[in-house]
Amino acid sequence: EVQLVESGGGLVPPGGSLRLSCAASGFTFSTYAMNWVRQAPGKGLEWVSYISSTSTTIYYADSLKGRLTISRDNAKNSLFLQIHSLRADDTAVYYCARPYFGDYVSPFDYWGLGTLVTVSS
């Protein structure tokens, strides 16, 4: 069974940094690209970042470019997202999501439950 479990969220002061993790199981992680998607409270979905299976291709949302670092450890079946210079409007649930078509930019067939990041003093 495919499982994605995010962790690392919490309360962070404005200007702070956070590293989110996603532990994957139930599939061959090293053959799939992976993604981060966020959802502010009561709002819609925002695709935040994409990383290919071998980390050779990385995309970031323009709204967050310069403040994000996505990475992965295929040996440990883990995905990471580092966010710097956090602002109040970064408050959201952050989901990791697996693409339907392996190592391509494609829709997401499996999602984690998400981890809540709250930016507040």
Next chain:
Amino acid sequence: EIVLTQSPGTLSLSPGERATLSCRASQRIGVSYLAWYQQKPGQAPRLLIYGTSNRATGIPDRFSGSGSGTDFTLTISRLEPEDFAVYYCQQYDGSLGTFGQGTKVEIK
């Protein structure tokens, strides 16, 4: 960046009725690159449709997708009680894709 605009914002219908949801893109999208999701409160989104009209694994056939160019539609032929939720379209034509703002299907 391609902007997706969904309409209506809220759709009030009764179980058994037909739901028609619209997703309009700010520029042309290839038919292979449009998806639809369902999201219920407190849950992650669920993939319903990919490539405009292909149902994802396990999705019942009352859900169907159509469209081309800049105009796409999700149709739920007969609403079941579990279908009342928020629906998002997503385009993935290029690098990082975008989502629409969502349509809420509520019980009338």
